[in-house]
Amino acid sequence: MWIKRVEIAGFGKFQQQQFDFGDGLQVVYGLNESGKSTLRAFILGMLFDFPSRRHQLERYEPQATSQYGGSLDLVVDETPYRLTRLSEQPATLINLTNQASQPLSLLDKWLAPYDRSQYLQLFTFNQAELTALKTLRASDLNMQLQQAGLVGSAPWRDTATALRKNADELYKPRGRKPELNQALQRYHALSEQVKTAKQRYPEYVSLQDRLQGLQAEQARQQREEERLNTEQQRLANLRNQWPLYQQLQQLQSGSADDHTDQLSEATIQQYQTLTTKQTELQHALASAREQLSQQPVDPQSQGLIGFYVQHQDQFEQLEQQLPTLQQALGKHQTLTQQVTEAKADYQAQSNAHPELLSCLSPHKRDAIVDLKQALTNVPTSRGQQQSANEHHVDWRLVAGGVGLVAGLFLPLGAFKWLLILAGCGLLGWFGWEELSGTATTAENEFQEQLVAAGLAPNLTASEALQQLELVAALQRAQNTVTSAEQQAAAQAMVVWQQLQAYQFAAGWIPVDEQHLTTSVTRVAQFYEQVRQNMQQQTMTGPDFAFTQRQVQQLTQQVHELTEQLQQLAAANGLADADGLARAIETYAAQVANTASAQQLQQQLSSTDLAALQAYATLADLQAAITTGRNQQAVVQQALTDQTADLVTTQAQLKQLTEDGRYAILRQQQANMQTEITVLARQWMTRQLGANWIDQALQLLTQQQLPQVLAQAAVIFAQLTGKRYNEIKLADEELLAITTTGARFNVAELSTATKEQLYLALRLALINHLGDQARLPLMIDDGFVNFDEHRRQAAWQELAEVAQQHQVIYFTNETAALTQLPTATVQQLT
Amino acid sequence: MKFLHAADLHLDTPFQGLSGLTPALQERLITAPLMALTRLVKLAIAEHVDFVLLVGDLFDQQSQSVQAQAALMSALEQLNEAQIPVILSFGNHDFQPDLTNWHLPANVHAFGPQVTTVTVTTADQTRVAISGFSYAKRWVTDDLVATYPAKAQADYHIGTLHGQTGVAGDHYAPFSLSELLAKHYDYWALGHIHQRQVLNEQPPVIYSGNIQGRHRGETGPKGCLIVTSQADHTLQPVFHDLTSITWTDWTADLTGHWERQSLVQQLADQLTASMTTGYQLVTVSLPATVELGTSTELALTQGALLTQLQELAGEHWWPVAIEQVVTTDSVPLFGLNATTWQHAGQTVVTDAAVAELAGHLLDEDFLNTALLDDVSTTVWQQQVMQLLTDQYHLTTGVDDDVD
Structure with a gap:
């Protein structure tokens, strides 16, 4: 493409102006401010659209006219086109051959793959650029090569860009919004949930253990419960047996207490025989007596004898005791006599001394004793008193004497009179006492006591003593009376006791305590009477006699029997027949007990018995039962609790095992993993793809680089007058190598040489691009630093380039007007 | 005499390599291993087997899944109620350092770390000796086959082993087939390899495989083996599907x-x-x-x-x-510069480069595996190449897509 004509309607300082160009090297000459830059900007604006109103400066708004823009005539593949951009109107492109309107995309196609900045970079250069040049790196160059669309790399670069863009939409390492990032966030959240849900497993394990434990415990408690139930039943059973047991105990202990020697069967037999006989005999005797009592003729006698016979046993016993009774009575009488005598004596004494009677009263007794004592003590006390008095006297006498003497003989002045007085006083006191004292006191002493004793107060000691002796005699008499009375009473008692045995016969023998003698006499009389009557009866009636004899016989037999029984008892170590009877009773009871004990034992099993023996009392057994009941209650409570516990645990387990969330979460997690994997792979392929493209392009351009450098070297050599003939690439740095082999870094070159190197590279690049870069170059006078010679060389090069490209060379160098070979010159005014 | 041979239940391992699952499918997948186990139990009961062998990796010890263990216990309980003995061993995933914490039902015998033999007497008075061991650690590097006893006096002697063929020093109870055959057992029940595999026909030396596939590498039907004794005293295994x-x-x-x-x-x-x-x-x-x-x-x-x-x-x-x-024809894009491209590829697409680029992504174990272990350099290069081609076409608008 080359620009044939520029028509400016309004742009910068230009207004309705046109410029015609041809292919090849075009020189646009103009002094400062002639509009070189403006023209250049216009061309750029036409090709790549003008800058928007925002970039006011670059717009080059015309001042003089309202119209803005213009048209550009382009020749592409030998076909002329007109590009028009005017003010706000849409740009147009017209094929000038057939006036056909072309879409603007065609322009883009011609310009492709360069945009404005790329075009500027590649196809334009100016001094500013060259000045800014500090160093050249291969990567920059590479970039330029790439950007230059080496190898038709633009679509690839676009592809790479698109891939990277897609990749970024998918994932950014530190991003939050891209799809994969979000997916990862969700995944992490889900993983957390999974982890939390996983915590339920230890809970499950512990619940299982707990369940096992509880079940074992429950089994144990149930066994315990059974055991307790059996035990309680056993105890209840025992309790039911307790009464039996108690009976047994009692029977056994009863027999244990009894220390009776085992009575032999023989003894028992004998006893029974004897007792039976005795009973028979007694019956017989009783009937005989009955008979006897009915026998007597006269009613009085009958009554008497009858009575006597009825109570014959008693009477016979008592009769035997009659002598004793009579003796007792005799004694009583004697005693009574004594009493009388004592009383008489006493009476006599009291009559003799009536005034002493009062002294006998008990109150006075003590006083009398005191008095007596006092009297007997008189001589001794007097003696004592005397000695005491003597002692007493001693000190008073001495003190008085000393005082007196001292008072008299010691020269103490006034004080001696005092002493004399004191001495006199003491002595006087002593004397006074001596004279008046003892007798009266003695007398005074006794007076009191005499009165207390009931005696006349004015008695002398000896008189008093005499009185006292009389009193004592009285007292003795009194005592005698008393004791005699006592004895008599006692004896009366004895007699009366014996008489009382006859109370039962009060009808026939009234006895009376007051009349003991009479009573005893009556008793004796009774016996006499009975005897007489009986004798009479015996004599009068043979029946009576017979019966009497029978009675006697029977009585005798009874006695014998009683004797035998007594003997038997004695033989068995017992006191009497009663004892034997008791023993036999006891024995029989024992036997009965033993029998019932055996019976009871049969009812009680040995185990029960043994068990019952463990308990002392029913209360103990009851206590055991109560304890048992309590234990049962405890166990039952425990079981209830356990069952509740079990139910809870099982419910918890059920909840855990039915909780499907964990499985759901894990499947979701697996699904998410799939999703993420897909996204990650997509991202990875895109990144790899982009990298691949970049790498490939780099490699390819690197392949191209030597070519470009080679060409650049040629141009450089020409520009520098063959001073440098090689440009090399060492790592990333470019080296300029002289013909002599000296190497120079770009930085080491002089400014001009550097610029020339740059120019050479640019031109080499453009040449290398070949068909890819058939666009006009615009050079804005960049050779200010070149010397004459080198400028010539540069212009030469430009001409070379111009053979393939249109080169529009803006300059203010007058030499350019004439010295540029085959150039078309435009002059700006 | 009939028994069931299964292994590698992996009750708590999730399905790998899936994404975008519907909730219904997810639910189904989560319960799949447990369903398979339930079917195993039902099968054992329906077939009236004399005992069940479970040869290792029943669950993952590290996962600590309550559900898995509870399911296993429940299954063992069901077999206990049906009075079917279970002889199990633990493998490298569910290794047990301490067996005493396990409260297994009465019918279950778990092998300890030493090779031991247990004898089962079936209902018809056949005596079957079964030898085996459990993993006490993650790896068992010794060749333990030597410690297996010689063929017992019983009617049948079965060996169980969780491991794979190899030499001493390998991690999973390495053994060689000849060693196993030298014992003259009637059957070797193997575990650890998830793919059902017959190492020897008679006597059978078999991996029963796992009962449910968990990733795309484990294709095909999965289940267990029902092994029946024949009239000629041999044992014949038959595969039964356990999963849908x-x-x-x-x-x-x-x-x-x-x-x-x-x-x-x-x-x-x-x-x-x-x-x-x-x-x-x-x-x-x-x-x-x-x-x-x-x-x-x-x-x-x-x-x-x-x-x-x-x-x-x-x-x-x-x-x-x-x-x-993947087609192996080279991409014509690079034309004359193909070698340079190849060279660039080989420099750029390496494991080290992948590792470096991945950076902290490799903190995740699974990504480490996914990016470095599972994908070789060649595969990376292929994939990147594919991507470059596609992307280039897309960028340059070369393709005539009508989307």
Whole structure:
């Protein structure tokens, strides 16, 4: 493409102006401010659209006219086109051959793959650029090569860009919004949930253990419960047996207490025989007596004898005791006599001394004793008193004497009179006492006591003593009376006791305590009477006699029997027949007990018995039962609790095992993993793809680089007058190598040489691009630093380039007007 | 004499490689392993087996899933009630350092870490000796076959082993087939390999395989073996299906050029026609004869095609992935510079580069596996190449897509 004509309607300082160009090297000459830059900007604006109103400066708004823009005539593949951009109107492109309107995309196609900045970079250069040049790196160059669309790399670069863009939409390492990032966030959240849900497993394990434990415990408690139930039943059973047991105990202990020697069967037999006989005999005797009592003729006698016979046993016993009774009575009488005598004596004494009677009263007794004592003590006390008095006297006498003497003989002045007085006083006191004292006191002493004793107060000691002796005699008499009375009473008692045995016969023998003698006499009389009557009866009636004899016989037999029984008892170590009877009773009871004990034992099993023996009392057994009941209650409570516990645990387990969330979460997690994997792979392929493209392009351009450098070297050599003939690439740095082999870094070159190197590279690049870069170059006078010679060389090069490209060379160098070979010159005014 | 041989229940392992599941399907998948176990129990009872062998990996010890363990316990209980003994061992996934915490029902015998033998007497008085061991750690590197006892006096002697063939030092109770046969047992019940496999016909040395496939690699029917004694004292295993959800690889019957919409519809129709029973998780392959437009291809690689197909999922099938058979002809795009492109590819697409690019993505274990272990460099290069081609066409608008 080359620009044939520029028509400016309004742009910068230009207004309705046109410029015609041809292919090849075009020189646009103009002094400062002639509009070189403006023209250049216009061309750029036409090709790549003008800058928007925002970039006011670059717009080059015309001042003089309202119209803005213009048209550009382009020749592409030998076909002329007109590009028009005017003010706000849409740009147009017209094929000038057939006036056909072309879409603007065609322009883009011609310009492709360069945009404005790329075009500027590649196809334009100016001094500013060259000045800014500090160093050249291969990567920059590479970039330029790439950007230059080496190898038709633009679509690839676009592809790479698109891939990277897609990749970024998918994932950014530190991003939050891209799809994969979000997916990862969700995944992490889900993983957390999974982890939390996983915590339920230890809970499950512990619940299982707990369940096992509880079940074992429950089994144990149930066994315990059974055991307790059996035990309680056993105890209840025992309790039911307790009464039996108690009976047994009692029977056994009863027999244990009894220390009776085992009575032999023989003894028992004998006893029974004897007792039976005795009973028979007694019956017989009783009937005989009955008979006897009915026998007597006269009613009085009958009554008497009858009575006597009825109570014959008693009477016979008592009769035997009659002598004793009579003796007792005799004694009583004697005693009574004594009493009388004592009383008489006493009476006599009291009559003799009536005034002493009062002294006998008990109150006075003590006083009398005191008095007596006092009297007997008189001589001794007097003696004592005397000695005491003597002692007493001693000190008073001495003190008085000393005082007196001292008072008299010691020269103490006034004080001696005092002493004399004191001495006199003491002595006087002593004397006074001596004279008046003892007798009266003695007398005074006794007076009191005499009165207390009931005696006349004015008695002398000896008189008093005499009185006292009389009193004592009285007292003795009194005592005698008393004791005699006592004895008599006692004896009366004895007699009366014996008489009382006859109370039962009060009808026939009234006895009376007051009349003991009479009573005893009556008793004796009774016996006499009975005897007489009986004798009479015996004599009068043979029946009576017979019966009497029978009675006697029977009585005798009874006695014998009683004797035998007594003997038997004695033989068995017992006191009497009663004892034997008791023993036999006891024995029989024992036997009965033993029998019932055996019976009871049969009812009680040995185990029960043994068990019952463990308990002392029913209360103990009851206590055991109560304890048992309590234990049962405890166990039952425990079981209830356990069952509740079990139910809870099982419910918890059920909840855990039915909780499907964990499985759901894990499947979701697996699904998410799939999703993420897909996204990650997509991202990875895109990144790899982009990298691949970049790498490939780099490699390819690197392949191209030597070519470009080679060409650049040629141009450089020409520009520098063959001073440098090689440009090399060492790592990333470019080296300029002289013909002599000296190497120079770009930085080491002089400014001009550097610029020339740059120019050479640019031109080499453009040449290398070949068909890819058939666009006009615009050079804005960049050779200010070149010397004459080198400028010539540069212009030469430009001409070379111009053979393939249109080169529009803006300059203010007058030499350019004439010295540029085959150039078309435009002059700006 | 009849028994059931199963292994690798993996009750708590989820299904891998799935996405975009409908809630109903998700529900179904979650309960699938437990359903399979229930069917196993029912089968054992229905067949009146004399005992059940479970040879390892019943669940994943690390997962600590309450449901899985509860389900296992429940199944063991049911077998206990039916009075069927269970002889089980633990494998490398459910290894048990301490067996004392397990409260197993009375009918269950679990092997300890040492090789032991237990004898079962069946109802008809046949005595069967069974030897085996459990994993106490994740790996068992010794060859334990030597410690298996010589053939016992019993009527039958069965060996159980969870592991794979190999040499001492390998991680999973390595053994060799000849070693097993040297014991002259009547049957070797193996576990650990999820694919049902017969290493030897008579006496049978068999992997029963797992009871439910969990990823696209585990295709085909899954279940257990019912082994019956024959008149000639040999044992004959018969496979029984335990699950209705199976993974399948399926290639579409297509040729020519296909565009997105019609392609999806066509695939759906073909799938519905060919999948008429059970429930298949299908990995769809497009044959080499199919030609796709660029945008269709991109939709394929980006998963949009799969999503569309999932919407048309049928009663008996569900698409898991759509893949294209990779053709080996080089991309003509690069023309003269093909070698440079290849060279660039080889520099750029390496494991190290992938690792570096992935960066923190590799913190996730599964991504580490997905990006580095599962995909080789060659596959990466192929995939990137494919993408470049598609993207280039898209960018340059070269393709004549009518979307």
